[in-house]
Amino acid sequence: GSERDRLMERISDLLRERDAVLVAHYYTDPDLQILADRTGGYVSDSLDMARFGAEHEASTLVVAGVRFMGETAKILTPEKRVLMPDLEATCSLDEGCPPDAFSAWCDRHPDRTVVVYANTSAAVKARADWVVTSSIALDIINHLKARGEKILWGPDKHLGDYLQRETGADMLLWDGSCIVHEEFKGLELEKLRGEHPEAKVLVHPESPRAVVEQADVVGSTSKLLEAVTTMDAREFIVATDAGIFHKMLESAPDKVLLKAPTAGRGATCSSCAHCPWMALNGLHSLLRVLERGDNEIQVDEAVAEKARVSLGRMMDFAR
Numbered sequence: 001g002s003e004r005d006r007l008m009e010r011i012s013d014l015l016r017e018r019d020a021v022l023v024a025h026y027y028t029d030p031d032l033q034i035l036a037d038r039t040g041g042y043v044s045d046s047l048d049m050a051r052f053g054a055e056h057e058a059s060t061l062v063v064a065g066v067r068f069m070g071e072t073a074k075i076l077t078p079e080k081r082v083l084m085p086d087l088e089a090t091c092s093l094d095e096g097c098p099p100d101a102f103s104a105w106c107d108r109h110p111d112r113t114v115v116v117y118a119n120t121s122a123a124v125k126a127r128a129d130w131v132v133t134s135s136i137a138l139d140i141i142n143h144l145k146a147r148g149e150k151i152l153w154g155p156d157k158h159l160g161d162y163l164q165r166e167t168g169a170d171m172l173l174w175d176g177s178c179i180v181h182e183e184f185k186g187l188e189l190e191k192l193r194g195e196h197p198e199a200k201v202l203v204h205p206e207s208p209r210a211v212v213e214q215a216d217v218v219g220s221t222s223k224l225l226e227a228v229t230t231m232d233a234r235e236f237i238v239a240t241d242a243g244i245f246h247k248m249l250e251s252a253p254d255k256v257l258l259k260a261p262t263a264g265r266g267a268t269c270s271s272c273a274h275c276p277w278m279a280l281n282g283l284h285s286l287l288r289v290l291e292r293g294d295n296e297i298q299v300d301e302a303v304a305e306k307a308r309v310s311l312g313r314m315m316d317f318a319r
């Protein structure tokens with residue numbers, strides 16, 4: 001067999017030997033998604049990755065994604081060993097929200113409920129009252145608004161803007177963004193829609209307002225995937241990381257998927273709209289971590305204890 005087949009076989013063996021299960025995000029290399037599916041692991045959005053990891057009986061979780069996903073798994077199940085193919089896999093939202101500065105901002109607004117996106121460090125989650133992912137953000141903000149709470153939101157300003165417009169909640173927004181979704185362009189999208197008038201537009205809410213406003217469906221990666229499989233349309237324009245095309249084409253092979261245009265590069269670029277940190281997860285880095293057992297996620301227990309409260313609220317709400 002090929003080098004790829006050999007790597008995949010070796011990794012499958014090691015997962016079994018190490019009592020480990022592979023949990024991968026939709027944006028990771030298709031080979032990792034295939035492996036997760038074949039070995040009894042799971043491929044999903046960030047909320048369902050957390051759920052699956054917390055409920056699975058394996059003593060080791062191998063999280064293929066970015067760091068906050070590994071940290072979330074560790075916080076929810078501290079007794080498990082959580083490994084990641086590459087510990088450098090960060091996220092621009094996490095990087096743009098340093099815990100000290102964020103905490104000082106919270107101190108200046110003691111009358112507000114602090115709600116943070118899951119794409120943050122454990123320390124930022126520890127400072128928050130609630131954590132949300134994109135798949136449950138609208139429901140939680142609506143719930144808090146109904147209770148009359150005013151909200152301090154961080155770090156994604158585009159998702160915050162979307163939530164505020166949808167719910168009418170009183171929200172102050174931190175100034176953070178995702179470097180991948182920020183690249184989607186409203187004017188170029190309008191042009192592409194003109195060329196494909198039948199196409200449905202699917203947008204992840206980390207995208208700028210000019211893009212979100214043109215969407216037929218706005219939602220988490222799993223919601224966008226579901227739209228491709230269930231909507232009565234043949235063509236889709238997709239404004240999220242290109243990693244998700246693997247699952248979209250697997251579950252709806254007869255549909256036509258177009259990449260939403262990104263800054264100055266047009267709709268045909270094959271390497272745009274792909275998260276550089278998600279891309280650190282590959283067969284080689286996965287094999288290495290299973291062989292060596294290094295790259296273990298550690299979260300300070302005092303921080304984890306607090307983060308478990310805000311994360312736990314989300315997990316309970318999601319039940």
Ligand code: 13P
Pocket residue numbers: 044045046047119133134135178206219220221222
């Ligand atoms: P989802 O929760 O929708 O999977 O999003 C995570 C993410 O990082 C999107 O860029």
Ligand code: SF4
Pocket residue numbers: 066090091092093119178179180181206241275276277278
């Ligand atoms: Fe973070 Fe954006 Fe990468 Fe998602 S795609 S992990 S939000 S940088």
